[in-house]
Amino acid sequence: MNIYKTKKTIVDTVTHIILIAVSATCLFPVFWMLSSSLKTQDQIFSKMTLLPETWNWSNYVTAFIKADFGQYFLNSVFYTVVGVFFVVFISSLAAYAFARLDFFGKNIFFYMLIATLLIPIPGVFVPLYLLLKSLGLLDSRLGLLLCYISNGLAFAIFLLKGFFDDLPKEIEEAALIDGCSRFGIYWRIALPLAKPALATIVIMNSLTIWNEFLLALVVLQDKAKMPIQRGLMVFQGTFITDYPLLMAGLTIATIPIVIVYLLMQKHIVKGIAAGALKG
Amino acid sequence: MSKLKMLVLMQVFFAFTFVLFTGCNKESKQSKADVVIWHWMTDRQEAFESLAQQYYKETGVKVSFETYAPTDVYKNKISAAATADLLPDVFNPIADKKETASYINAGFIANLTEEMEKDGWKDSFFTKALTQNTFEAGNEWGVNPGIYAVPLDVNSLMVYYNKDLFSQVGLDPENPPKTWPEFIEAGKVLRAANIQPFTSGFGEGWLIGAFAQSYQWNLFGKDGVLDAIEGKIPYTDARWVKIFELFAEMRDNKLFASGIVTMVNKDAERSFATGKAAMAFNGSWGVNVYHSMAPNLNYGVMPPPALTEEQGAKYPLLMFGGEGSSLFVNDKSPNKQKAIDFLKWMTQIDPQVYLAKETLNIPSNKNAAGDLPPVLKVFSENIVNTFESLPKIESWQVTNFININLQSVIIGERTPAQAAKEVQGEKERQAKADK
Numbered sequence: 131m132n133i134y135k136t137k138k139t140i141v142d143t144v145t146h147i148i149l150i151a152v153s154a155t156c157l158f159p160v161f162w163m164l165s166s167s168l169k170t171q172d173q174i175f176s177k178m179t180l181l182p183e184t185w186n187w188s189n190y191v192t193a194f195i196k197a198d199f200g201q202y203f204l205n206s207v208f209y210t211v212v213g214v215f216f217v218v219f220i221s222s223l224a225a226y227a228f229a230r231l232d233f234f235g236k237n238i239f240f241y242m243l244i245a246t247l248l249i250p251i252p253g254v255f256v257p258l259y260l261l262l263k264s265l266g267l268l269d270s271r272l273g274l275l276l277c278y279i280s281n282g283l284a285f286a287i288f289l290l291k292g293f294f295d296d297l298p299k300e301i302e303e304a305a306l307i308d309g310c311s312r313f314g315i316y317w318r319i320a321l322p323l324a325k326p327a328l329a330t331i332v333i334m335n336s337l338t339i340w341n342e343f344l345l346a347l348v349v350l351q352d353k354a355k356m357p358i359q360r361g362l363m364v365f366q367g368t369f370i371t372d373y374p375l376l377m378a379g380l381t382i383a384t385i386p387i388v389i390v391y392l393l394m395q396k397h398i399v400k401g402i403a404a405g406a407l408k409g
Numbered sequence: 410m411s412k413l414k415m416l417v418l419m420q421v422f423f424a425f426t427f428v429l430f431t432g433c434n435k436e437s438k439q440s441k442a443d444v445v446i447w448h449w450m451t452d453r454q455e456a457f458e459s460l461a462q463q464y465y466k467e468t469g470v471k472v473s474f475e476t477y478a479p480t481d482v483y484k485n486k487i488s489a490a491a492t493a494d495l496l497p498d499v500f501n502p503i504a505d506k507k508e509t510a511s512y513i514n515a516g517f518i519a520n521l522t523e524e525m526e527k528d529g530w531k532d533s534f535f536t537k538a539l540t541q542n543t544f545e546a547g548n549e550w551g552v553n554p555g556i557y558a559v560p561l562d563v564n565s566l567m568v569y570y571n572k573d574l575f576s577q578v579g580l581d582p583e584n585p586p587k588t589w590p591e592f593i594e595a596g597k598v599l600r601a602a603n604i605q606p607f608t609s610g611f612g613e614g615w616l617i618g619a620f621a622q623s624y625q626w627n628l629f630g631k632d633g634v635l636d637a638i639e640g641k642i643p644y645t646d647a648r649w650v651k652i653f654e655l656f657a658e659m660r661d662n663k664l665f666a667s668g669i670v671t672m673v674n675k676d677a678e679r680s681f682a683t684g685k686a687a688m689a690f691n692g693s694w695g696v697n698v699y700h701s702m703a704p705n706l707n708y709g710v711m712p713p714p715a716l717t718e719e720q721g722a723k724y725p726l727l728m729f730g731g732e733g734s735s736l737f738v739n740d741k742s743p744n745k746q747k748a749i750d751f752l753k754w755m756t757q758i759d760p761q762v763y764l765a766k767e768t769l770n771i772p773s774n775k776n777a778a779g780d781l782p783p784v785l786k787v788f789s790e791n792i793v794n795t796f797e798s799l800p801k802i803e804s805w806q807v808t809n810f811i812n813i814n815l816q817s818v819i820i821g822e823r824t825p826a827q828a829a830k831e832v833q834g835e836k837e838r839q840a841k842a843d844k
Contacts, residue, residue, distance in 0.1 A: 255488075
């Protein structure tokens with residue numbers, strides 16, 4: 131018994147040490163960002179200290195004003211919320227159709243869709259630009275949003291199809307017998323059961339859209355329509371980077387997405403537990 | 410469940426807002442500027458905007474500078490806009506001569522020669538500032554001969570040295586080493602005092618190559634450099650072996666900062682700015698960088714130390730440099746003349762002096778260089794000593810091999826003779842591939 135206890139203590143201690151070390155490596159860059167956001171440019175280069183000598187809170191105000199975050203912030207919230215909504219809505223419908231309906235060319239369509247995951251965004255800049263031009267959607271919010279939505283669909287459909295495939299058909303058949311329509315089954319049964327997968331999609335797409343910058347810069351010209359990442363650009367020159375303001379700006383830009391993650395984290399944990407019982 | 414419903418409701422609300430937003434706003438904020446300039450120089454945006462305002466007051470012409478950075482994104486935007494025929498009035502494809510030629514041949518870039526000839530505009534520039542974007546008659550890309558860009562600034566690469574560290578070890582800060590033996594001796598003194606003598610971003614191949622090229626000009630002269638490119642002089646020539654030996658000599662005398670072969674220039678700049686290295690091979694932009702990192706740094710600049718006659722130097726030592734940032738005028742733009750007029754105004758003495766002071770770059774207008782901070786003035790005086798323009802350039806594969814082998818010599822992986830042989834091997838492979 132004592133040997134068992136000792137073994138358990140050793141294993142637990144080693145596990146905790148490893149976990150603490152991993153956590154430290156994850157958290158240190160965040161800590162460094164926060165610390166650097168309060169330093170002066172001079173301090174960043176000349177004194178490699180963990181904490182700032184003087185705490186320059188004014189960096190946040192300067193960064194907010196200089197980067198014009200007010201406008202960009204609203205734009206990013208808008209792109210993220212609307213973009214994620216449509217990704218979730220369209221992908222869940224499509225995934226349910228791929229999982230449960232039989233139609234001509236189902237597998238070909240599905241694999242073609244999955245194949246689009248292999249194409250990196252920079253590789254489609256020129257064709258996208260031409261497409262948006264011909265649709266009259268260049269330099270418009272709608273044009274950028276359509277790009278974001280189409281970019282998020284393939285993976286979301288892939289993830290949700292897998293989830294719907296694993297749902298027991300008996301539940302749906304029972305609902306059909308009770309008079310539920312096909313859309314009713316999707317809306318009342320499949321979608322609520324897929325909440326964990328939906329939470330993952332929401333988080334992943336929120337992160338992607340919030341942090342996206344390259345596509346916005348290519349598609350948009352009007353500064354008033356640019357996302358928050360455009361604001362961070364002003365701190366990075368060709369040869370010089372204003373690190374304190376960049377770090378303050380990054381902190382400001384990171385806060386909303388951290389909040390989204392914390393809100394959705396509960397659903398993910400629930401989802402894992404639910405998934406464990408499902409089989 | 411109620412929270413999920415609320416979330417869904419909120420998103421539906423935003424979705425409707427989105428429809429309204431996009432429907433009403435599409436055309437409301439289109440640019441109303443007479444001349445639109447797309448550029449990538451984020452750190453110069455404020456200075457550019459200030460000049461645009463001044464120009465508007467003087468002429469009533471509204472100029473808009475729009476920044477797209479980093480340069481990779483900017484290049485993507487330019488190529489996408491060119492494909493869609495939506496380029497702005499002024500831009501820069503940020504491309505080599507071959508790619509620039511394709512833009513010119515597609516009719517996207519205006520030939521400015523005629524305008525440059527008017528009122529002596531062309532003569533106001535440093536000659537080197539124009540060479541990069543000048544196409545000679547009979548060029549291999551079939552471009553009509555002429556000048557195709559307006560340079561805003563020029564740059565060159567020299568050796569920065571920390572005056573305080575020089576004084577600390579008894580070296581004269583006002584008389585930095587001029588010759589290679591003096592340079593090695595100064596390095597030894599610094600190393601004896603536990604100071605890293607020399608740093609640079611030699612992890613970035615082009616910087617180590619730029620340093621070596623100075624000695625290629627020093628030993629071979631223009632004809633010799635060309636002969637090497639044309640394969641008439643092999644890279645196993647004793648003079649090329651000598652160039653590799655210079656790096657071995659620096660290594661043997663412990664002149665290099667630790668980790669120099671993997672060091673990116675940003676780290677080398679930090680090392681010099683924080684006084685951890687006494688000398689740094691860097692470009693004229695370093696003035697701005699060091700000012701940002703360490704405003705009180707006490708430093709000077711010197712050309713790379715020249716080889717002596719005993720070491721075989723028969724020609725002057727030249728430096729890497731020339732044109733800095735340039736702007737091109739869209740030949741298809743209805744505002745072409747307004748764009749040219751603005752660029753002509755922007756490269757006159759007063760705006761150039763203003764730009765130089767605000768951005769700490771060397772102006773392309775040679776008449777505006779008289780009022781520069783002391784270090785920048787040394788750089789501008791040495792623009793005449795930058796490499797001459799050549800009708801041919803070495804293939805990137807061979808250039809890459811030279812840089813890699815220079816790094817190999819520094820880490821002791823190859824002897825100078827072995828490194829020279831490796832480069833010659835690549836040169837022969839490329840010659841065969843070309844055939």
